Amino acid sequence: MTQRLNIRRVSFLGVLVALALALHLLEAQIPSPLPWVRPGLANLMTLIALLTYGWRAGLLVMLLRVVIGALLLGGFLSPAFALSLAGGLASTLVMALMVRGAWRLWSPLAISATGAFAHGGAQVLVLTAFLLRSGDLPWLLPWVLVPSLISGIATGVLANLVLLRWQWYFRGVA
Amino acid sequence: MKASLMHRIWGPGGVRLLLGDAAVLVILCAAVIAFAMPKTTEGRPARAEVEAGGKVVATLELERDGVSEIKGPLGVTRIEVRGGRVRVLSSPCPRQACRHGGWIGAAGEMLVCLPNEIVIRLPGQRAGAIDAVAK
Numbered sequence: 014m015t016q017r018l019n020i021r022r023v024s025f026l027g028v029l030v031a032l033a034l035a036l037h038l039l040e041a042q043i044p045s046p047l048p049w050v051r052p053g054l055a056n057l058m059t060l061i062a063l064l065t066y067g068w069r070a071g072l073l074v075m076l077l078r079v080v081i082g083a084l085l086l087g088g089f090l091s092p093a094f095a096l097s098l099a100g101g102l103a104s105t106l107v108m109a110l111m112v113r114g115a116w117r118l119w120s121p122l123a124i125s126a127t128g129a130f131a132h133g134g135a136q137v138l139v140l141t142a143f144l145l146r147s148g149d150l151p152w153l154l155p156w157v158l159v160p161s162l163i164s165g166i167a168t169g170v171l172a173n174l175v176l177l178r179w180q181w182y183f184r185g186v187a
Numbered sequence: 188m189k190a191s192l193m194h195r196i197w198g199p200g201g202v203r204l205l206l207g208d209a210a211v212l213v214i215l216c217a218a219v220i221a222f223a224m225p226k227t228t229e230g231r232p233a234r235a236e237v238e239a240g241g242k243v244v245a246t247l248e249l250e251r252d253g254v255s256e257i258k259g260p261l262g263v264t265r266i267e268v269r270g271g272r273v274r275v276l277s278s279p280c281p282r283q284a285c286r287h288g289g290w291i292g293a294a295g296e297m298l299v300c301l302p303n304e305i306v307i308r309l310p311g312q313r314a315g316a317i318d319a320v321a322k
Contacts, residue, residue: 119207130215155223162215173204 026062026070033058033078034085041086050160053129057168057175059105060125064176068109075101092144096136103135104128121176122169129165133157232294235273237266238306247273249292259303266307273307275300 036055045051055078063071079101083089108128115124137157237245239257247255252269254276262279272292275285278300285300294311 114207117205119205119211120203122204123208123211126215127211130218155219158219158222162219166212 022066022070026066026074029058029062029074030077030081033074034081037078037082038085041082051164053132053161053164053168054171056104056125056128056132056165057172059101060108060121060128060168060172061175063105063108063112063124064115064121068105068112071105071109071112075105095144096139099139100132100136104132107131120169121172122166125169125172126162126165129161129168130158132165133161231271231292232309232311234310235268236308236310238308240304249273257305259300259305261303264300264303264305273298273309275307278303278305 033055036058040051040054043052058078059071059075062074079094079097080089083091083094083097088094105128108124108131111119111124111127115121134154134157137154140153232249234249235247236243237247237255237257239259244257245255247266247268249268249271253267255266255268256263257266258264259279264278264280264285265276267274267276272290274290275288275298278285280300280302282302285298285303285305288298291298291307291309294309296309298307300306
């Protein structure tokens with residue numbers, strides 16, 4: 014990368030990855046009747062990285078969180094890891110596109126909700142296309158999308174709160 | 188949500204909820220509903236209605252295979268559900284037209300036994316415009 018090494022940037026992204034990992038591990042401990050339903054709070058850190066340092070930073074935080082999380086919990090390169098990675102990639106890319114309209118068109122609430130939506134959609138897509146190869150799984154779609162939409166909205170509200178509290182920091186960055 | 192929390196999130200000088208937020212949420216909800224709809228309106232129906240003497244006497248879940256017995260004026264008509272389809276297994280009627288109707292599985296299809304006054308109906312709109320062709 015041509016960007017100059019910025020200590021403030023590196024340390025901030027490091028904090029985001031650490032927070033994302035902590036939330037990721039915490040969420041993995043929560044029992045759920047539907048195993049794919051997670052609060053998705055770790056996504057908050059990806060969103061903040063996207064908003065502060067652009068799409069590369071968001072992608073970095075997401076990739077590090079998913080890979081290190083899988084290494085810590087076990088299941089690296091397993092089907093569950095593939096699902097997690099596909100969801101993370103889809104949501105990060107969609108959110109990166111939407112960040113361009115942030116503050117003018119919409120707030121992080123909408124970005125987070127759309128990201129969660131893309132996360133669920135991509136997981137169902139990968140599940141039907143590669144893992145199950147059954148073709149007629151879209152009945153699962155509402156069962157995945159409705160919870161992810163709810164959690165996306167909740168995370169979005171939280172994102173707005175966090176960004177409000179951290180305004181003093183973001184003024185110096187963006 | 189409490190007013191104070193709302194104020195803290197979107198209060199003066201803070202992060203505001205914009206028009207785009209509402210628009211995006213509406214679009215996402217509409218997408219979820221659109222994905223959820225097709226199973227109920229188009230394609231394969233979920234249940235069959237059985238009428239005897241003009242009244243609905245049973246609804247059969249097409250996911251559950253099995254044989255049901257429905258009483259009519261002539262006797263018992265046995266109706267089989269298997270693999271999401273329905274057929275008349277046996278009928279006390281003389282012509283056995285209902286039994287020769289075979290399996291039905293698509294929305295809008297029906298099997299009728301006039302002598303025993305039994306109608307099996309799969310609710311919904313039929314995909315094609317033509318009901319039947321007489322030759």
